[in-house]
Amino acid sequence: MNVQESDYNNQTLYSITWPIFLELSLRMAMGIIATLMLGRYSDAAAAGVGVGNQLLNLFILVFNITSIGGTILIGHNLGARNLKHAERIAHSVFFMNFWFGVGVSALVVLFGNHFLMFFHLQGNVLHEGLIFIRICGASLFLESLSLALSAVLRSHGFTKDAMVIAVIMDGISVAGNFFATTSAFVLPLSGVTGVSWAMVFARFFAFFALLFVVWRRLAIRFSLRDCYHANRKDISDLLSIGIPSAGEGVSYQFSQLVITAYVVLIGSTALAARVYIMNITMLCFLFTAAIAQGTQLLIARYIGGGQFDRAYKRGWRTVLFAAGSSTIVSFIIALLGSDILGLFTETSAIVGLGIPVLWMNLFVEPGRAINIVLMGSLKSAGDVRFPVIIGVLSMWTVAVGLSYVFAIHLGLGLIGIWLAQGADEWFRGIFALKRWHSKPWMRLHPLITKNDAATK
Known part of the structure; x- marks a missing residue:
């Protein structure tokens, strides 16, 4: 493989993380801007697209089965300087995401209305949500392939390239959103239909751009040939890591869908408020998500190269920094809550409902930061099952169970939803702290550990 030198063994967390941070910021901005524009266009459109987007995010997590596995396995092989094996894994990731993407796109287009009916949506909210998931759902196979290509690039340290492509992709989508939701231009596609097709076109661009950059x-x-041929051993290895890793994410999205159904029972005002608040609170853990991904790439390489002490210290430094930064940002957002919510909607009832929830988010964010950073780091170190077991147990007993008790049974509404969410994040975060301190890679990689100790 004639790889352009990236000096991946000497990359710092900063050099890896800042492009990831910008990329995530832009991807997040695309969803926030779309919601903001749709909120000005129609609260029903914003609510319908918000629910539809949750559904699509659930299916997108299926693609992470191989993307996550590929990132970890490629990182391990790069750390061990086994470049040929790393390239072979990249082809296997492309193969699996192609078929996952085709299957999921067909499923969403054919049965999208049945998925939305789960939320008991009615009227314009149901109509707008159905338009969105049918159009955007048909392009999910492009998202699947883009995730595979992006995972390959990031694993090799080329995070800047993925960031640049995200900048252009989001620019395409935002421009389409503007034209579709304003009267600046008379276009045949407006409202949710126009927003959806703008996202499809942006995905086409991202796929072909990533394909070119990887080459x-x-x-x-x-x-x-990569669409019908792959190494069986690589597929087995990818699934052994990817299924548990992505399984946690799939379970989380399912649990959020159930919680969304609870919010529907509270009322349409609460549903619209939750859509807006979820977009706003993404800003609180944006940096955490970026630095967690950068840390995972480094830890995968450290573990592959037998640098266990370096991996251990990197995890602790990252989690302290992430928890502090996300708490500060959430405090600032809570202080400016009424002004920020006012950007999304002019409905006073929605603003009044959302402000206390933004203050409640201060309780959520530190636990979320610990959870995101250390659970991801454990997966990169090869400890895949533990995060899944704890995650699934907590999100269904603590998050879903307490959401019903607090929000429905005790009548706390959205405050109860966020209180339960905070309990879930802290429960998982505390277990992650204890697990990381136990250094599980000492048991998972005994042979490498002995060899590493012998060389010292």
Whole structure:
């Protein structure tokens, strides 16, 4: 593999993280801006797209089965300087995400209305949500392939390239949103339909751009042959890591869908408020998500190269920094809550409902930061099952169970939803702290550990 030198073994967390941070910021901005514009266009459109987007995010997590597994396995092989094996894994990731994408796109287009009916949506909210998931759902196979290509690039340290592509992709989507939701231009596609097609076009661009950059940077060429041929051993390894890792995310999205159904029972005002608040609170853990991904890439390489003490210290430094930064940002957002919510909607009832929830988010964010950073780091270290077991147990007993008790049974509404969410994040975060301190890789990689100790 004629790989352009990235010096991945000497990369710092900062050099890896800042492009990831910008990329995540832009991807998040795309959803926030779309919601903001739709909120000005129609609260029903914003609510319908918000629910539809949750559904699509659930299916997108299926694609992470191989993307997560590929990132970890490629990182391990790069750390061990096994470049040929790393390239072979990249082809296997492309193969699996192609078929996952085709299958999921067909499923969403054919049965999208049945998925939305789960939330008992009615009237314009149901109509707008159905338009969104049918159009955007048909392009999910492009999202699947883009995730595979992005995972390959990031694993090799080329995070800046993925960031640049995200900038252009989001620019395309935002421009389409503007034209579709304002009267600046008379277009045949407006409202939710126009917003949806703008996202489809942006995904087309991202896929072909990533395909080109992977070829230029890594000299890896993907072809039609990659769509029907892959190494069986690689598939087995990818699934053994990816299914548990992505399984936690899938379970989380399912649990959030159930909680959304609870919010529907509270009322349409609460549903619209939750959609807006979820977009706003993404800003609180944005940096946490970026620094967690950068840390995972480094830890995968450290573990692959037998640098266990370096991996251990990196995890602790990251979690302290992430918890502090997310708490500060959430405090600032709570202080400016009425002004920020006013950007999304002019409905006073929604603003009044949302402000206390933004203050409640101060309780959520530190626990979420610990959970995101250390659970992801444990997966990169090879400890895949533990995060899934704790995650699934907590999100269904603590998050879903307490959401019903607090929000419905005790009548606390959205405050009860966020209180339960905070309890879930802290429960998982505390277990992650204890697990990281136990250094599980000493048991998972005994042979490498002994060899590493012998060389010292």
